[in-house]
Amino acid sequence: MRIVLVTDRWMKRKSWKMTQIEALREELERQGHQTLLLSNWKKQKNGTALRGKRGVRSFQLYRRFGVIAAKPRDRVLQKAFEGADLIHFCSPFFLGRRGEEIARQMRIPTSASFFLNQTELPNVWDRWLQYWNDHFYSHFYRILCFDSSTSERLHTAGYQSVLSVAESVASWESFFEESIQDVQSHGYRPIHLTKFQQLFCPDLSKQKGHYFHRSGLRHLLSRLLTNCLAVLLFIINHIFFGFRVEGRRNLRKVSGGAVSIMNHMHPMDCTMVKVALMPRTLWYVSLSRNFTLPLVGWLIKALGAVSLPETAPELIAFQKQAVTVVEKGDIIHYYPEGMLSPYNVDVRPFYRGAFTVAAAAKAPIIPMTLIPKKTGLLRRLVTSKPNLVLRIGAPIYPDEGGSIRQRTDQLMEEAYLAVTGTMAKMKGTGRFYGLRKDD
Known part of the structure; x- marks a missing residue:
């Protein structure tokens, strides 16, 4: 041991x-x-x-x-x-x-x-x-x-x-x-939760197993709110992180529900995903710990984040509801690496959750890669951090035949190759931002 x-x-x-x-x-x-x-x-x-x-x-x-x-x-x-x-x-x-x-x-x-x-x-x-x-x-x-x-x-x-x-x-x-x-x-x-967190954080116990439930009016108001925030977030991300989106034309091939994935290298990358996929209805799968952040917890909940259960029975119910949401035409976003590693350019192995949902719903995977790029001379005077570019890849569809497990393995393998391949191509250029050994 x-x-x-x-x-x-x-x-x-x-x-x-x-x-x-x-x-x-x-x-x-x-x-x-x-x-x-x-x-x-x-x-x-x-x-x-x-x-x-x-x-x-x-x-x-x-x-x-x-x-x-x-x-x-x-x-x-x-x-x-x-x-x-x-x-x-x-x-x-x-x-x-x-x-x-x-x-x-x-x-x-x-x-x-x-x-x-x-x-x-x-x-x-x-x-x-x-x-x-x-x-x-x-x-x-x-x-x-x-x-x-x-x-x-x-x-x-x-x-x-x-x-x-x-x-x-x-x-x-x-x-x-x-x-x-x-x-x-x-x-x-x-x-x-401390008493302070209980006052200024959402109460996840009220979900009672209904992770993606919203009434018709709440769903409409949430969609309007998130799309309005997306415009503001694009301006903030562009100014502070040099953010931009590439490959948006690949989204035209996706007409119904889908599961999007991306490497997790920045605390604000969830807002960048919303900017890239607007005006589509988007749900985020987030760790329950993120909802314990005062005020920020309410913001990510308003943006459509749902807490990932930690026990097996709750996780099974969560997966079934996620499949239903995708079949209705919404997009669920996963971070298949499972954790945040700031500015880490090495893509870690994926977990199966996102691909199981896509395979069960027979929906495509939208692979996205967040890439750090070197900044220009003027921007280096302001910050040492790189610019962030979100590159959207072509959708990956599950095989029509085979079991759910076989389709899950196929989607996971192709998605991992798509994300690592995009990162590898960028490493071959002179614009890639590499980490120092002691970072």
Whole structure:
């Protein structure tokens, strides 16, 4: 089993927590497990962490509890998490919080441990750290504690997770195996909303399984609103990101419903898809975490975003409703890579969801590729970021014969070749924007 340990608390001087993390890692390796320690500190023995300037982005902030505050780099986290069976978080701070988000996007099981000993716990429990801890640890089914007194204190404080006390290596191993089983069987634990988020974010529980439901009037108003916003968004994207659309003529070949796909490399690329496909009715498949952003959550919901379920029964119902929506003539947009990787020009393997819907509805796939291009001399004075060009490819239709699985495989293979082929052609020109190694 390959386990990645993530912590923000790693200093030169020895501490109780560092000793516990080292003991945990050494015992796991002694039992034959492969471990990787990922932290913000650049000097660690045995070279087990992704360290150096790739791991530390901005600054270091030392406080009483030994926390190193540095801006986590998504590409470093993604590289560290690849091929892992479990991601275990040892602290609820900046690296842990962003790492938990990326682990969910990569669909890797997660667990956490409460690394505060009994002498530290009373000092922080009544302060701002209580709120910080509550929000972070509510995302995990299981929490590992290193003494029974901490477990009892967490239980008294109202923690709903299963609290396990690490008494031996065997208990650690069973804890990790049960954590993996929890995520595989039940999906990830629903994201806990703070009181502030509950006031300024949409309530997804009101969907009650009707993900694409809108009344006739609401559907008309939503379409008018999104098309008006698309004009404004085109101006904003063109000014700030140098955005433009190519290959729009390929959309003339699509008269009914369809499924559109695109590589996910920018937080604003959903608005670019709307600009490219207007005035068609467009639905976005989005992670539930995006709806927890204050005010922004309402905006993406108004634009037609729907939350992707995380449990198997809900996902089956979601897929059936998506097929019905496509058959009625709407377009559903997927990011088949499953996660956002800013300005990453390497297209990751696709998931099957989008292509299963297209195969079941016998609808075409519209492959789109977001390409970063070099900016001109005048624009370089304003920003170092590249221009973004959305290139629309020719629609890919499923085979008439064969099973749904065979049509799904055919669509997924052809769509992946279309997106990677477009990116490869652009790399051969002198206008392509390449990333530096340390980005």
